[in-house]
Amino acid sequence: MLETHNIVKTFGGFTAVNDVSLAVPAGEIHGFLGPNGAGKTTMIRMIAGLLKPTSGQIIVNGHDMAVDPETAKASLGFIPDRPFIYEKLTAGEFLRFHAGLYGLDGNGVGTRIEEMLALFELTRWEHELVESFSHGMKQRLVMSAAFLHRPQAILVDEPMVGLDPRGARLIKEVFRRMSARGAAILMSTHTLEVAQEMCDRISIIVRGQIIARGTVDELRGLAGGQDEQLTPVFLKLTGGTGLQEIDDGTV
Amino acid sequence: MPAFPYLLLPIVWASRNRIRRSERGDFVRALMFALIALAVCAALYSGAFWLTRQLAGYEELGDYLLRIGLSWVFLTFLSFLAFSGVVTALSTFFLSDDLRLLVVAPVAGRRLFHARFARTVSQASWMAVVFLAPVLIGVGAARSAPAAFYVTAVLTLVPFAIIPVALGTGVTLALVSVFPARRARDILMLMGLLFAASLVLLLRFLQPEQLVRVESLPDLTGFFATLQSPITPLLPSFWAGETLFASLQGRSDALHGAALWTTALGTTVLLRMANERWYFSGFSKAQEARKARFTKLSALDRIVGVLPLSGLQRHLLVKDIKVFLRDVSQWSQLLLLLALVLVYMYNFRVLDLDRIPYMSSVIKNVYAFVNLAMAGLVMATVTVRFVFPAVSAEGAAFWIVRSAPVPLRDFLWSKFWIGLVPVLLLTEGLTIACNELLGVDPFFKVVAAVAIAFMSFAMVGLATGLGARYPRFGADNASQVAGSYGGVAFMIVAVLYVMMIIALIAWPSSLYLWHRLRAMPLTLTQQTLMAACFLAAVAVSVATWWLSMRAGVRALQQLDRAPA
Numbered sequence: 100m101l102e103t104h105n106i107v108k109t110f111g112g113f114t115a116v117n118d119v120s121l122a123v124p125a126g127e128i129h130g131f132l133g134p135n136g137a138g139k140t141t142m143i144r145m146i147a148g149l150l151k152p153t154s155g156q157i158i159v160n161g162h163d164m165a166v167d168p169e170t171a172k173a174s175l176g177f178i179p180d181r182p183f184i185y186e187k188l189t190a191g192e193f194l195r196f197h198a199g200l201y202g203l204d205g206n207g208v209g210t211r212i213e214e215m216l217a218l219f220e221l222t223r224w225e226h227e228l229v230e231s232f233s234h235g236m237k238q239r240l241v242m243s244a245a246f247l248h249r250p251q252a253i254l255v256d257e258p259m260v261g262l263d264p265r266g267a268r269l270i271k272e273v274f275r276r277m278s279a280r281g282a283a284i285l286m287s288t289h290t291l292e293v294a295q296e297m298c299d300r301i302s303i304i305v306r307g308q309i310i311a312r313g314t315v316d317e318l319r320g321l322a323g324g325q326d327e328q329l330t331p332v333f334l335k336l337t338g339g340t341g342l343q344e345i346d347d348g349t350v
Numbered sequence: 351m352p353a354f355p356y357l358l359l360p361i362v363w364a365s366r367n368r369i370r371r372s373e374r375g376d377f378v379r380a381l382m383f384a385l386i387a388l389a390v391c392a393a394l395y396s397g398a399f400w401l402t403r404q405l406a407g408y409e410e411l412g413d414y415l416l417r418i419g420l421s422w423v424f425l426t427f428l429s430f431l432a433f434s435g436v437v438t439a440l441s442t443f444f445l446s447d448d449l450r451l452l453v454v455a456p457v458a459g460r461r462l463f464h465a466r467f468a469r470t471v472s473q474a475s476w477m478a479v480v481f482l483a484p485v486l487i488g489v490g491a492a493r494s495a496p497a498a499f500y501v502t503a504v505l506t507l508v509p510f511a512i513i514p515v516a517l518g519t520g521v522t523l524a525l526v527s528v529f530p531a532r533r534a535r536d537i538l539m540l541m542g543l544l545f546a547a548s549l550v551l552l553l554r555f556l557q558p559e560q561l562v563r564v565e566s567l568p569d570l571t572g573f574f575a576t577l578q579s580p581i582t583p584l585l586p587s588f589w590a591g592e593t594l595f596a597s598l599q600g601r602s603d604a605l606h607g608a609a610l611w612t613t614a615l616g617t618t619v620l621l622r623m624a625n626e627r628w629y630f631s632g633f634s635k636a637q638e639a640r641k642a643r644f645t646k647l648s649a650l651d652r653i654v655g656v657l658p659l660s661g662l663q664r665h666l667l668v669k670d671i672k673v674f675l676r677d678v679s680q681w682s683q684l685l686l687l688l689a690l691v692l693v694y695m696y697n698f699r700v701l702d703l704d705r706i707p708y709m710s711s712v713i714k715n716v717y718a719f720v721n722l723a724m725a726g727l728v729m730a731t732v733t734v735r736f737v738f739p740a741v742s743a744e745g746a747a748f749w750i751v752r753s754a755p756v757p758l759r760d761f762l763w764s765k766f767w768i769g770l771v772p773v774l775l776l777t778e779g780l781t782i783a784c785n786e787l788l789g790v791d792p793f794f795k796v797v798a799a800v801a802i803a804f805m806s807f808a809m810v811g812l813a814t815g816l817g818a819r820y821p822r823f824g825a826d827n828a829s830q831v832a833g834s835y836g837g838v839a840f841m842i843v844a845v846l847y848v849m850m851i852i853a854l855i856a857w858p859s860s861l862y863l864w865h866r867l868r869a870m871p872l873t874l875t876q877q878t879l880m881a882a883c884f885l886a887a888v889a890v891s892v893a894t895w896w897l898s899m900r901a902g903v904r905a906l907q908q909l910d911r912a913p914a
Contacts, residue, residue, distance in 0.1 A: 110638050144637070147454045151634035173456035183447045187364035196363075199356055200455040228367060 100125045100283035101146065101252045106155035108141055108307075115141045117307040119155075123283040125251070128274060130298035131287040134337055138307040139287040140180065143256050146285070147177040160251050173201065176250030180257040182241040186230035190221055190240050193229060194247060201248035215243035218273065234261040242270065246277070253277065255286040259293055271297055295329040303336055311336050357452065357465035379838045391484040398488025406492065416489070416598075421591025423485060427478045428514050428587040434474040435518020436525075442470045443519070443629070444526055444636040453633065463625045467618070470519055475511035482507065486594070495598050502597035506607065509614035510590045516617035523624055526632035586610055662756060666764045673743070687732065691776070694724070695783055715863055718790040719856050722781060722798050726848035729777045729802075729809050730841060737769035737813035738840055739831035741906070742821045758906040766814045766899060774806040791866075794859060801855055804891035808898075809844055815898030816840045819905040847894060854887040 101123040108116040116138045123129040133139050144150045146157055148168055157164035160174035184193055194212045198204070203211070216222045219239040229237065238261050245253065258274075259267050274297060278284055288294055294301055295315055303311040303318070311321050319332050401419075405412035443449075443466050452462060486503045489495075589606035596603035654668050741762070744751060751761055781802045785795045820836025831837060858880035865872050872880070 149450060149453055149634070150637055151630055169456040169458055171456075172454060175454070177454045179450065183450045185360045185364060185448065187367050188360060189367070192360075192363050192367075196360055197451075197455075199359075200452070200457060202456070228371065 100160055101129075101254075101285055102156075102158040103142075103146065104156040104158075106142065106145060106157065107153045108138075108145060108150065109153045115307050116145070116152075119304070119307070119309055121285070121302060121309075123252070123285050125281045125283050126278055127299045128278050128284045128286060128297050130294035130301040131285060131304065132289075132291070132294055132301055132333060133287075133304035135289075137304045139304055140256055142304070143254050143285070143287055144179075147175065147179075147254050148172055173248075174251045176245035176248070176253040178242055178245045178253070178255045178258060180260060182237065184229045184237055184240060187228060189226050189228055190216065190232075190243075191225040193240065194244055197244040198247055203248055211247060215247055218246075219243045219269070235263055235266050238262055239266060239269075242273070246273070250282065252283045253285070255284065257288060258286060259288065259290050267293075291329040291333055303333065305337050354461040354464035354468070357457065357462065358468065360448065361469070376835070379833075379835060382838060382842075387480070391480070394481060395484040395488040395491075398485040399492045402489045402492035417591065417595045420489070420595055421588045423482070424510065424587035424590045425585065427482060428510075428585065431475055431478055431511060432514035432518045432521075434478075435470060435515035436521050437518075438474040438515075439466075439470050439519035439522040440526070442466050442473065443522065444633055449633065459626055459629065460622065463622050463629070467516075467519065467621070471512055471515045474515045474518070478511065479507060490598070493598055496600055498600075498602075499594070499597045502602075502607075503594060506590045506593050506610060509610040510586055512614040513586045513610070513617055516614070516621045520617075520621050520624060523621075523628055523632060526635060527628050586613060660760070662760055663764045663767070666761065667768055670740075670765075670768055684736070691728065691780055694728075695780070695787065714788050714790050715794055715859075717788055718785055718794045718798060719852060719859070721784045721788070722801060722855070723848060723852050725777045725781045725784075725802055726805055726809075726851070727845070728780065729773060729805060730844035730848065732773055732776065733769065733809050733813035734832045734837055734840055734844070735828060737765075737773065737810055738817040738837055739822075739825075739828040740765040740769060740814060741818045741902075742823055742825055742831040743828060745823050745825075748823055752909075759903045762814060762818055762899065762903050762906060765817075766810060769814060770806060770810045773810050774803065777802050777806055791863065793862060793866075797855060797859055801851065801887065804888060805848070805851060808847060808891040808894040811895035812844060812847070812898040813840055815900075815902030815905075816843075818902035821909075847890070850890060851887050854883050854890070858883045 101121070103119060103121045106116055106119045107114065119138075119142060121129070131139050131142070141150065145152050146159070146164070148164055148171070157171075159171040162171040162174070164171045185196075188196070191212065194215065195208065198208045198212065213222070216225055219242060221236065221239055221243065224232070224236065229240065232240065242258075253274075255274075258270055262270060271293070274284055274286070278299075286294075286298070298315075300312065300314055301318060302309050311318055313321065315329055315332075318329070318336070321336065402416060405416050405419075408415070483503075487500070490499050490503070586609075589609045592606040593603045593610065596606075650671060651668060654664050654671075657664070657667075659667065741748075752758075778799065781798050782795070785798055790798075816836050816839065817831075820834065820839070822831045822834045822836070825831045825834070861876060861880060862872070865876075
C-alpha cells in the first residue's frame, strides 16, 4: 500500500534522509522510531507530498507520488505533528471544506461529518470556531479530517502529542479498527509504549538511515537482550541515553 | 475534485464568521478605518475633479495633459502592482500556512494555481483599485463622461491589475527557485524598502509644488514630456490610459483594450505553465529552515555591559535588540520611516517663506507648532508600531518571563526604557533640526525641545502601558498588534493628547510672540496664565506617562489567562 524506494533528501550539504526504503502493506501498523532530528518527520512529509525527495520513489496505493500526485494523495490521510486548521472556521465548516478537497460531496457528507465528530467526541463543538479549541481538540479535529474520506493509507506524525489519556486510548482504538479494515498506517512516534502496544513492525531510523527493522521480538533479538520493554532495546540500538553526562556533573 | 473557486471558500467563510462574531472594539476600528478611507477617497476625487476642470480650460493642451496624466497615473500604479505582486505571491504561493493543508490534498496543481493567483491579484491590487477608483470617477464627473466610461474603467482595471501581478508572481517563482523562500522574503523586504524610499525621494525631488506656480505653466508640457519615454507606448499603463481617454471622449479604443486583455491572458497562461514546471520544487524549498542572521553580536553584549542597567534589564535589552535585528520586516520599516523623516525635513529646507517678508516671522513660528504637532503624530505612529507591540511581541514565549523570578514591574519598565531612547532621539532630533532649518525664535526652539521630551515620556509610557493592558500574544506580527483594538485606542488617545499639548503650549507662546513683536511687556496676570498653561502641559504629560505605566503593570500582574 505504501512503498518508498531509496529515498534521499538533502538540505544544502546536510543529508536528512539517506537511502531509505520502506514497505507498509495493507492492514499493517508500521512504527517509525528514532531520536530527535533523525529524519522521521522529513520522511513522512515527503510521503505526504509536502517535500520533494532529492532522489528515490514514493508509491501510494500503486501510484507514483511524483508522476500522479493527485491520485496518490486521494488514497492518503495525513495527520501532521503541527497541523494547520483555519482558526476562523468552525469545526463543521473545516470538515466540510476538507471533504470537498477530497472530492466528497452529496448527501452522505453531512452524515459522515457527524459520524467523525461523534467518533472523536467533538459533536458539541461543531459550531465553535477552531481558535477556541485546546491543542488536544485541534489534534482530534485533524484526525477527524484525515479519516473523513476513508483513506487506504494513513501517515501520522507523533499521534499522541497533546492528547489526554482518554483521547490517546480513543486514537489507539481508531487506528486498530482502521488497520483491521485494511488501512496501512505509518506512524512516527517517540512514545515507545505506544509503538510496542500498537505496531506490527517497527523501523528505527538514526541520522537519516534505517538501522533496524522488524517486530518487537525481532528488534529485541537484534539488540541482543531479553528486555521486556522496548525502551532499553531502543536505547541500545540508537546509542545510549546521555544521562551519564548529568550523573558525571558535566551538564 | 473541486474547481478552483472552492479553494477560496475558507476566506469567504472566515470573513462571514468574523462579522458574525465581532470582538470588542471591532466596530469602532472599522468605523475609524472607514472614515479615514472615505476622507482619502473624497480628497482624491476632489483633486482629480478640480485638476480635470482646470485642464478643461486649456482646450487642446488640456486634453493632451489629461491624456498623458492618465497614462502617468497608470504607470505609477504599474510599478506598484508589479512589486506588490512579487511580495504577495511569496506569501500566497509559498509561505501561507494553509498551503500545508492544500498541498497534501488531491488538488490539481492547475486548480491550486488558479485559486492562489486569484488571491494574489486581489490582495496585491485592492489598494491600487481603491486609489484609482475615486481618481477615475473624479475625472469622469469633471468631464461629464458617459456611462460607458465607467464600464470601460472597470474593464480596463481588471487586465491592468492582472498583467503586473502575473509578472511579479513570475519573478517570485524565479527567486524562490534560486533562494529558499524565507531568504527570498528578506531580499524582497529590502527591495521593497529601497523601492518605496526611492519613490518617495523621487516624488519629493521632482518638486511637484512647481506645478501649482502660475509662472511655471509654460513649462508644464516640458515637465510631462520628461515623464514620457520611447518605451511608454509598449506598456500596459499606456494602453489603459489610451483606452480610458478614448472612452472619456465618447469613442472606443478597441486596439488598446484588446492589447490589455490578450496580454493579461497571455501572461496568466505563461505563468501557469511556469508554475506547473517549477512550483513544487520552490514550495519544497520553502519548507526548509532559514539561517540565523546577526548571530555574532559580541560588540552588542559589550556595549550593553557598560550601560548602567540591572542584570535583568541588560538581558531583556540584548534579547529585544537581537530579536529586532533578526526580523527584517521590523527594521526595514524603521528605515523607511527614516527616509520619510528626511523628506519631511527637506520640505522645511525648501520652504521659501522670505517671499512674504512682512509675514515670514509669524509664519515661521506658526510652522514651528505645525512641526511640533507633526513630530507628535510621527511619534504616535512610531510608538504604535514599535512600542505598543513590545509586550505582545513576547508572544507564546511570555511564559518564560511570567514563570521566572522577575517582577513584572521591572519587565514593563525595561520595555519602557528600551522604547524611550530611540523615540526621544528621533523626535528630539527631528524637532530641533526642523526648527533650525526654519530659523524660528530661540524661545520657541527651547519650548519645542522641552515639550517634545515630555511628549516622548508620555507617549512611550502610554504605548507601553496600553500595550500591556491590551496584549495580543497570538498575533503573527507587530502590524497586527498595532491594528488591534488596543492599538486603535492608543492612536485615538495619542492624537487627543498631542492636540491638548499643542493647545496648552501654543496659546502662551503666541501671546509671548505677539508682545515681543510689538515690544510690549507682559502683565503679571498674563505671565501667570502662561506659566499655568506650561505647567498644565507638564502635568498632563507626567500623568499620562505615570498612570499608563501603573495601569500596564497592574494589568500584567492580573493577567490570569495563558498567552495564546
